Amino acid sequence: MKPTLPLExxxxxxxxxxxxxxxxxxxxxTLKALGQDTIFTFPACCWTVIDGPFPYSCLEVPLLHMAFEATAATASGIKAAMDTLGKGKTTICGWAGDGGTFDIGLQALSGAAERNDDIFYFCYDNEAYMNTGIQRSGATPYGAWTTTTPVKHFKKEVKKSIDDIVAAHKVPYQATASVAYPEDLYKKLIKAKDIRGFKFIHIIAPCPPGWKAKPEDTVKLARLAVQTGVFPVYEVESGKYLQTIKTAKRKPVLEYLKLQGRFKHLKEDDVTDVQKLVDLRYAELEKRFQGC
Amino acid sequence: MKKVMMGNHAISYGATLARVQVIAAYPITPQTQVVELLSEIVADQKLKAEFIKVESEHSAMAACIGASSAGARAFTATSAQGLALMHELLHWAAGARLPIVMANINRAMAPPWTIWTDQNDSLSQRDTGWMQIYCQSNQEVLDSVIMAYKVAEKVLMPVMIVLDAFSLSHTYESVDIPDQALVDKYLPAFDYKYKLDVKNPHTYGGLTTPDWYMEFRIKMHEAMEQALVEIKKEAPVFQKVFGRFYDTVDPYMVDDAETVLVTSGTAASTARFAVDQLRAEGKKVGNLRMRVLRPFPFADVRQQLKNAKKIIIVDRDISYGYHGIWAQEVKSALYGHSQVPVFNFIAGLGGRDIFPETYYNIIALVEKKDKPDQELYWVEVKK
Incomplete structure (x- = not known):
């Protein structure tokens, strides 16, 4: 059998x-696609911890830890330095969670996107401040429990459309991806690597402790997020939308919700509300997919 | 080559001569001409550098941190609210041991809105791990930018060059622009040993437990102590190349002075005019201009103030509910070394002019007292 991703x-x-x-x-x-000639900067996020405590690191690429709201600007600074030092070929990446992207890091993200700095900005989205103990973020979906949106007062606001915010900057390339479809993510990154300018990659990344889900269901949940239309996977290249994982017949959102304790409190009516919100958003995107 | 220029342009020329490689800046009055001239110099390709026109001062410092980590000589400039917005990243730049140089044009903090000078903006960044150098002339501003990179890159700590809004930033003076060849000889290219390098990948700034955190901090402190040695060492080296001498403190007629006015920034120039007038009246007055706040020059301050009978510290800043900030610094250096009474005056906040008369009034008041009868004295404040 031929592997679909590099073994390295x-x-x-x-x-x-x-x-x-x-x-x-x-x-x-991501690393399989970008390779060794890559530099990362992380803000405060789960990956601050995941990488390992000083003096350890699990990554074989250089990494600069940085403050919470500074990801995009830091990546821009690294890129400018590499350009002026004649090392412009190296891929420079900001890698942030949803809190660091949707909320506290939004200004720097917008600045770098508007300047069209030649960097990758990754958001791995687990839909809350998981590292600090599951507090709601601008990425937390309607209906979810978090420690700051307790069951009786579950989150009443819809998830912020970060992809639309980035799209409003007319960046040359942006994509959503799901960890259940690594070949799709890989393909997108290989393509994006050769595109000059700002690249935004938004990856849905389930969090078993934060979603109150089974660790073995991570990939299943990431797949259901796509199949239900909760998290459509697509790319936008020079304004053209392309749905890269088709979902001709979407599964009911309940299939996705019922595997997660964070939605356990939702009553039938609430689930209907979630379904309506997902349908609405999906219809909005579908028009863009068809329009291109 | 001599040129008449404003203080802000002296910064730009200093950064250009230092061949900075990445500039990231956000506009704020009274800093704007610094970056306007630099953006033109970069666009004209008279300086091989990248200029990132960021969307905030926080991002300006973030970009400088990224650039410096990647091995580029990084520069920015700001003022007041912009500096305060950077505060988190001032700690970051120092903690990451990055030799970034920044100019801060002293502007008073709002509210109420103001654009005029005082030193509360920079002095309240005292404990962030940045060297701070206070200038009194445009020549000193240009020279200090060049010297700053030399010292910063030796000890791997950042430097803030500080100058007064308007009374220096927008004041035109004759400035000698040194030859690029001389500057290149004095200041070698930045070769950062710990740069982000794909061939030698490392992680910087990762989670550190109580087992190791203090070891990072003592190294910062030792680097600052070494910085003091380097500043003293660079003074004659710089003088030999460029003919101008800059020490940690700048004394004027202090040796035989019975009363020493301790000042900083442009308030010192006025103090020197006042000293001359008072000397003509037979009064033994001198001026000690504080140039370096961090690393603090304990020995120099004690040495310069050892003959004084009375010390007057004029602060263009205030730590509410305490003293002026320079007064705290100088008094703490003198504690256990001197019994001389120290008078603290607060003057010139929010850009109110400090005139020679201001100093005459201060001296007249101090002459009447053996020791201070108040923690501090406010000068020329409306009732």
């Missing part, structure tokens, strides 16, 4: 991710 690993075992961590799969796949 730039992420070693011994990292500190939880069992079934989607963010770990996201990084492992």
């Amino acid at each position: 690993e730039l992420m070693s075992p011994g990292h500190l991710a939880c069992q079934g961590c989607g963010a770990g799969i996201a990084m492992r796949t």
Whole structure:
């Protein structure tokens, strides 16, 4: 059997991710695509811990840890230095969680996107501040329990459309991806690597402790997120939308919700509300897929 | 080559001569001309550098941290609110041991909104691990930028060059622009041993337990102590190449002075005019201009103030509910070394002019007292 991804690993075992961590799969796949000539900067996020405590690191690429809101600007600075030092071929990546992207890091992200700096910005999205103990973020979906949206008062606001915010900057390339479809992510990164300018990659990365899900269900959940239309997987190249994982007949959202304790409290009506929100958002995107 | 220029342009020329490689900056009055001139110099390709026009001062410092980590000589400039916004990353730059140089044009903090000078913005960044150098002339500003990179890159700690809004930033003076060849000889290219390198990948700044954190901190402190040695060592070296001498403190007629006015920034120039006038009246007054705040020059301060009978510290800043900040610094250096009474005056906040008369009034008041009868004295404040 021919492997669908390179066998080379730039992420070693011994990292500190939880069992079934989607963010770990996201990084492992990303490194397979980007290779050794890559530099990362992380803000405060799960990966601050996953990489390992000083003096250990599970990554075989250089990594600069940075403050929470500074990912994009730091990556821009590294890129500018590499350009002026004649090392412009190296791929420079900011790698942040959803809190560091949707919320506290949004300004720097917008700045770098507007300047069209030639960097990758990755958001591995586990839909809450998981590293600090599951507090709600702008990425937490409607209906979810978190420690700051307790069961009786589950999150009433919809997830922020970060992809639309980035799209409004008219960046040359952006994509969503799911850790359940590593070949799709890989293909996108191989393509994006050769595109000059700002590249935004948004990866849904289930979090078993935060989603109150079984570690062995991570890939299943990441697949169901796509199949239900909760997290459509597509790319936008120079404004053109392309759905890369087709979901002709979407599964009911309940299949996705019922595997996660964070949605356990939702009553039938609430589930209907979630389904409506997902349908609405999906219809909006579908128009863009068809329009291109 | 001599050129008449504003203080802000002296910074730009200093950074250009230092061949900075990455500039990231955000505009704020009164810093704007620094980056305007630099953006033109870079766009004209008179300086091989990347200029990132960031969307905030926080991102300016973040970009400098990224650039410096990758091995580039990085530069930025700001003022007041911008510096305060950077605060988190000032700690980061120092903790990451990055030799970034930044100019801060002293502007008072809001509210109420103001654009004029005082030193509370930079002095409240005292404990971030940045060297701070306070200038009193445009020549000193240009020279200090060049010297700053030399010292910073030796000890791997960042430097803030500080100058007063308007009374220096927008004041035109004759400045000698040194030859590029001389600067290149004095300041070699930045060769960062710990740069982000794909051929030798390392992780920087990762999670560190109580087992190791203190060891990082003592190394920072030792680097700052070494910085003091380097600043003292560079003074004659710089003088030999460029003919100008800059020490940690700048004394004026202090040797036989009975009363010493301790000041910093442009308030020192006025103090020297006042000293001359008072000397003509037979009063033994001198001026000690504080140039380096961090690393603090304990020995130099004690040495320069050892003959004084009265010490007057004029602060263009205030630590609310305490003293002026320079007063705290100088008094703490003198504690256990001197019994001389120290008077602390607060003057010139928010850009209010400090005139020679201000100093005459201060001296007149101090002459009447053997020792201070107040923790501090506010000068020329409306009731």
